[in-house]
Amino acid sequence: MAKNKKNRYHLPLPFRAGIIALALGTVVLFFYLSFLAYYYQRIYPGIKVAYLPLGGHTLASAHQLLSEEFQKRAKTPLILTYQGQTFTLNLADSSPSIDLGQKILRAYQMGRSGNYLVDLKEQGWAVFSGTTLFPQVTVKNPSALNAQLGKIDQVIKKKPQDARIILGETITLNPSVEGQKLDQELFKKQLTDYLSLKAPPPMTLPLQKIPAGFTTPTAEKYQQVLEAVKTRPLNLTYQSKQWTIDHKVLFKLLTLEDPPPVSVLTLPQTSSQLTGTDFSGTNLTSEEIGITIDQTKLAGFLKEVSQKIDQQAQDAKFSAEKLPNGQIKVVEFQSAREGRKVDIEQTARLISQALFIGSSQGITLPVTVTQPKITNADVNNLGINQLIGQGVSSFTGSITNRIYNIGLAASRLNGILIPPGETFSFLETVGDISAVTGYKQAYIIKSGRTVLDDGGGVCQVSTTVFRVALNTGLPILERTAHAYRVSYYEQGGFKPGLDATVFYPGVDLKFKNDTPAHILIQAYILGNNLYVDLYGTSDGRVATVTTPKILSQTPPLPEIRQDDPTLPKGEIKQVDWPAWGAKVTFSRTVTRGGETLISEAFDSNYRPWQAVYLVGTKE
Numbered sequence: 001m002a003k004n005k006k007n008r009y010h011l012p013l014p015f016r017a018g019i020i021a022l023a024l025g026t027v028v029l030f031f032y033l034s035f036l037a038y039y040y041q042r043i044y045p046g047i048k049v050a051y052l053p054l055g056g057h058t059l060a061s062a063h064q065l066l067s068e069e070f071q072k073r074a075k076t077p078l079i080l081t082y083q084g085q086t087f088t089l090n091l092a093d094s095s096p097s098i099d100l101g102q103k104i105l106r107a108y109q110m111g112r113s114g115n116y117l118v119d120l121k122e123q124g125w126a127v128f129s130g131t132t133l134f135p136q137v138t139v140k141n142p143s144a145l146n147a148q149l150g151k152i153d154q155v156i157k158k159k160p161q162d163a164r165i166i167l168g169e170t171i172t173l174n175p176s177v178e179g180q181k182l183d184q185e186l187f188k189k190q191l192t193d194y195l196s197l198k199a200p201p202p203m204t205l206p207l208q209k210i211p212a213g214f215t216t217p218t219a220e221k222y223q224q225v226l227e228a229v230k231t232r233p234l235n236l237t238y239q240s241k242q243w244t245i246d247h248k249v250l251f252k253l254l255t256l257e258d259p260p261p262v263s264v265l266t267l268p269q270t271s272s273q274l275t276g277t278d279f280s281g282t283n284l285t286s287e288e289i290g291i292t293i294d295q296t297k298l299a300g301f302l303k304e305v306s307q308k309i310d311q312q313a314q315d316a317k318f319s320a321e322k323l324p325n326g327q328i329k330v331v332e333f334q335s336a337r338e339g340r341k342v343d344i345e346q347t348a349r350l351i352s353q354a355l356f357i358g359s360s361q362g363i364t365l366p367v368t369v370t371q372p373k374i375t376n377a378d379v380n381n382l383g384i385n386q387l388i389g390q391g392v393s394s395f396t397g398s399i400t401n402r403i404y405n406i407g408l409a410a411s412r413l414n415g416i417l418i419p420p421g422e423t424f425s426f427l428e429t430v431g432d433i434s435a436v437t438g439y440k441q442a443y444i445i446k447s448g449r450t451v452l453d454d455g456g457g458v459c460q461v462s463t464t465v466f467r468v469a470l471n472t473g474l475p476i477l478e479r480t481a482h483a484y485r486v487s488y489y490e491q492g493g494f495k496p497g498l499d500a501t502v503f504y505p506g507v508d509l510k511f512k513n514d515t516p517a518h519i520l521i522q523a524y525i526l527g528n529n530l531y532v533d534l535y536g537t538s539d540g541r542v543a544t545v546t547t548p549k550i551l552s553q554t555p556p557l558p559e560i561r562q563d564d565p566t567l568p569k570g571e572i573k574q575v576d577w578p579a580w581g582a583k584v585t586f587s588r589t590v591t592r593g594g595e596t597l598i599s600e601a602f603d604s605n606y607r608p609w610q611a612v613y614l615v616g617t618k619e
Helices: 013-038 059-075 100-109 116-128 142-156 184-195 216-229 247-253 295-307 344-356 400-413 426-430 458-472 487-493
Strands: 047-049 078-082 085-089 096-099 131-133 136-139 164-166 172-174 179-182 207-210 234-238 241-245 254-256 291-293 317-322 328-334 339-342 367-370 386-394 423-425 441-446 449-454 476-478 510-512 519-526 529-536 542-545 549-554 560-568 572-576 581-592 595-606 612-618
Touching (some): 047 100, 059 100, 100 131, 142 184, 172 216, 234 344, 247 295, 291 344, 295 339, 295 344, 328 519, 386 458, 400 441, 400 519, 400 529, 458 476, 458 487, 458 529, 458 542, 560 572
Parallel strands (some): 047 131, 560 612
Antiparallel strands (some): 179 207, 234 241, 441 449, 542 581, 572 612, 581 595
C-alpha cells in the first residue's frame, strides 16, 4: 500500500502576486522618498543650465557655480589667430551680464509644481532624458565689442576683385577673385553662446565671402562676344566718303552695363580706325550680356566724321566786273550749298544693329539735308551751277616770301571766268611775274641752281591748276614739267609727274574749256594747302588719271651750300632736298556716256637734284 504524502498549503497566485507588488512598491517608495529627502531644497538630477549639470546643487551653490563660470569667461581675454596673426578680444570691455537667477529658480522648480503627476513626469524626464536651460546674456556696451570686431575685420578683410577684360590685339581675361570679411553677426552669436555657457570658446574667426560684382563666368560671356567684335570692319559711308572703324576704336565705344562696373575694361592706349564686328557665331545677344554703344562716346567719335559732312545751308552769291583787258572777273562768288547734319542717334542704332545682329553690310550715314533758299541758277545765267573739279597741293616748309607769292598769284586767278570754247592761259591770266607787279623774291631753280628771284612759288599755283584741269577732264593744250623734282609737289601723297612749271614769258600752262558753259576759277589757301576749284556745268564727263609710274632713276647730286645775305650769319637752312632724277609717265582717259573723249600720256624727264643749304651771311 502506497504511503500517503502530507498535504501542503499553497497561497493563491493572485495573493502571492499582490505580496510581491507590495514589496516592490515599498522598495520603490522607499527609494523615491529617499530621493525626495536627499534632493530636498536641491535641484533634481539631469537638469543643466547651459552645459553645467546642477543636479544636487542648492540654489545658492548653483548660482555660485554658474556665476564663477560666467565671470571666468567674461574676464578672460579670448586669443584667436588667423594666418599667423593673433587677435586678443576683451569681452569684459563690452560689460556683459547674465540672467542666472531666473534660470536657476526654474531649474529648482522643475518637479516641484505641487501636482504629483506633473512632478513625477518632470522628475523622470530630467533623470532619464535630461533637461537643459539656457540663461540670457546681455551686452551693455555693444559699441566696445563692435569696435574690437571692426579692428579685426580691417585686418582680415579683402576686397573682391572683378574679372577684368583687357582689350587689344588679343582679348585677355583676368579672372575674378572673391573677397572676404569677418562675419560679425555670426561671431557675435558665437560669443553670446560662449558667454551664456552654451558652447566652448570659438577657435576660429568666421569669415563671410564677398562675391565679385563681375564674375569670371559672366566675363567669359563678354569675352566671347568681344572676340566676335574683332572679326571684320564696319564701314561708314556718305556719298564718296568712307570711314572704316577698327576694333580698337570700337572697344572704346562699348559700354558694359550692369552688373560690371566701368573699371572692368582696360582699353588699348593706341587708337586707330575702326572695324565693326559680328556677333553671329555666338549664342548671345547684346541685351543678355549688356554690351551697348555709348552714345556719348559715339558722339565724340563721330564728331570728326561729322565735321567733314555737317554744314550749314548756304545761299548763292554772284557779282562780276569787266577788267581793263576786257576779261570778266567775278568779284563776289558764293556757291549755293545744301545743309547737312549727321543723325548721331540713328547712327548709333545702325552701328548697334551691325554689331549685334551680325550684318555684313556697311552703314550709310543718315544725314538730314536742307536746301538753300537761293541757288546758283538764281544769281547767274552763265551756267555756274556746281563744282566740277578741284586741285590741291601742299607748300609745307615754304619760306614767308614764297607763301606770299603763292597767295598773290592765286588771288589773280580767283574769280576768273573762262567762256565756253575759250583757252585758258596761265601767264595771260596772272600777268607779268616781277617785283613791279608785287611779287617778292623767293627761291627758284634757275640755270641749274637754287637762287632768289622774283615770283618764287608761282609754280605752286600752276601745278595746282594743272591738277584741277586734269581732274576735271579738260583738254590740256600746253604743259611743261620742272627740270628737277621739287619736294613741295610730292607732299600729301602725290607721286612725281603731276607738276607744271611756268616762266614768263615763254613757258605757259594752257587748257581749253570745252564744256557747254562758263567755268569759274576759285583759288584759296587753307592751312598749308592751296586749292583751285572749277565751277560750271557738268556734261557728264569722267576723268581717270593713273598713278604716275617711275620708269628709271638717277641718284641725287652732291649737296650744295649757298650764302644767303638774308639769314643771320652762321645760320644754316635747308631749302631743297636731294631728289633722284627720274623718267615718269602717267595717262589720263576722259569718257562720257561710254564714249572716250581723251586718251593721252604725260611724260616727265627730271634731272637728278641735290640737297641745297643756305648759309647765313647777314651781320
